[in-house]
Amino acid sequence: MPQDRSKRRGLPPRVLACLYAGLVALPMLVALLSEPGHWQGAMRLATACGIAAAVMVLAQMVTSGRFEAISGRIGIDVTMAFHKWAAPLALLLALMHVLAFIGLPDPDRPGRLARRIDFVLSGPGLWDARIALGLLALLVALALLRDRLPMRYQLWRAGHALGALGLVAALLWHVLSDGPRGMGTALLWVGLALAVCLPAVSVYARRLVRRGAAPWTIAENRHVAERLWLLRLAPPQGAALAFEPGQFAWLAFGAKRLPLHDHPFSIASAPGEDGLRFLIQEAGDFTDGIGALPAGTAVSMDAPHGSFVPRGAGPLILVAGGVGIAPILSILSHLARSGSQRQVRFVYAARSAEAMVPPELYQPACAALGVTPMLVSDRAEDVSELGLLRGPMSAALLEKAMEGLEPSACEVMICGPGVMMTLVADSALEMGVPLSRIDYERFSYGAGPSSVKDRLRLTGFAALLGSVLGLVLLYWLA
Structure with missing residues (x-):
């Protein structure tokens, strides 16, 4: 059965991708029109890399925020994952911007390379650029090393937010003082900076206003x-x-x-x-x-x-692991309260019976829906003494949960440890459940193997970021 997407907020993924690429292309086009084709090749490459890096840094301000009206359809997990993948590329482009500006050794001018390096490192007019590049490198490093740092989350988060604002300020200073000249260009960059900073700051401002x-x-x-x-x-x-x-x-x-x-x-x-x-x-x-x-x-x-919300009209398979039972309880209770006629199957897996929430939290909803919970425990004693199914979660258990159902009509929703979500998602896909009807939220792609859906998402990220590199190449060759 077709899925009901009518309630989903936010823009479609392809529209967001086009907007992102368009944001990178716009200042490049303005630069081409304002200063057409008289630069040397290395300087054109430096400009292209600098523009792309600057736009990507500005976009980072909104690809980490809580803006459901824009990204609600793809989910905050996908938005934040793209934020993490885009940052290293922005840093790489910024470094390419510097290296292209320095250029290659020239046998006819033996002292040129040393002068350029000295100017980049100590020239009086590039403090804004040095600050921006240093902050960008620091923010990327701290983000990549987040789980290994002996630092409280609140301190890291405060430093990240303040560092991001400082980076935007230094970047804008550099673009306005050293970038292409003209009132139109200046208004464009100031407008872009305001467009990304105001929504990000508003997240904090709203909480301050509402604090009383x-x-x-x-x-x-x-x-x-x-x-x-x-x-x-x-x-x-x-x-x-x-x-x-x-x-x-x-x-x-x-x-x-x-x-x-x-x-x-x-x-x-x-x-x-x-x-x-x-x-x-x-x-x-x-x-x-x-x-x-x-x-x-x-x-x-x-x-x-979040976008972990049931949207279909066919059979619904709910699979929870550990504390991932929380949103599944919400969905079960909602279906029961609304008198849903959907066929529902419910699988709840944990390492032991003691790690499971009491039946009083899910049994009333299950009774109202006519659902018999499949309880799965990793501990052998729970199987023999309590009659639970033996875990961990497996493809065979998913097949048992979907017994008698047409997989192509099912919607599968999974919440739990990363390894479990990958196993269930890939197993459901192999059984014939359409990929668009397999739903979970993954906030870390480093926790266990990736699923087919994860790899498709990462391929989409790579295609979008590759389009940014393509725009840099086009600008360089234009």
Whole structure:
């Protein structure tokens, strides 16, 4: 059956890709028209690389933000993944900009290369360029090494945000003082900088403006499974949150209510329920102390976000692993509350029965939908003593869950560890489920092997970034 995409916010992926390439091409075209074809080849290459790097750096300001109206259709996970892949290429282009400016050794002018290098390193008019290149290199390095740095997440995030703003300022200074001249060119670059910085800054400004407003509060915080806590939040009087099942929220607790302190958590309750529920696992840093938050603690919220939302009309296969049960609970509850007639199959896998949430959280919805949960445990004792299926999750278990269904009509939604999502996604595809109907959110492509869907996404990233290199080549040869 066809999928219902009518509720999806944001622009289609191909439109976003064309807009990105168009942003890179626009200042190149302006530069060509304002200073047509009299530069040397190396200087043309330097200009092309510099323009591309500058536009890509500016675009980084919005490809890391929470702008559902633009990127809601592709999802924040894909947006952030592209943000991570684009940054090293922007740095490479910036380095090529410098190297092309220096040029190659010239036997007829033996001192030229040394003079150019000395000018780049210590010339009085290029402090803006040195600052911009240094900040870009530092930001890329800190991002790539994030998981290895002995640095608190909040400190890293604050440094990244301030460094990005400093980079944009230094970049704009360099472009306006050393780039192509003309009022039109200056207005173009100032306009681009404002267009990307204002939305990014607004994320923080909105939270500062709303800081005095009545917050959500913790109504209940209880231990429900091994290292897993259920938080129920009560809204301010007269307030509610409109969201779709499967989406998530950024939460900050207590006095630390600025965006630097918030963390993403999937909503585990259905739209229309009283308050909101979240399942939060103790996983280090902030979450290790989640169980100590008392009732009445103020909670600042930025929501909803995410595109992990059921869109189809055929059979729905829900596969949860570990704390990935949270958005699946939201979807199950929503289907039950709305009286959905969809055929639903539900698989819940964990390392042990103690790591699973209590049945009271999913059984009422399953009963209303006529669903018998498939509970899968990695521990052999749970199979013999509790009658659970033996894990880990496998293609055979997915086949069992889809028994009697036509795979081409199914929608498969997966949330859990990266290795499990890859296995289920590829297994569903091999069984005949269309790739467009296999849905999950992956925020790290380094956690285990990539699925076919991951590789297609990365191929799309490579094609778009390759188009940027193509534009540089065209400008160089024009």
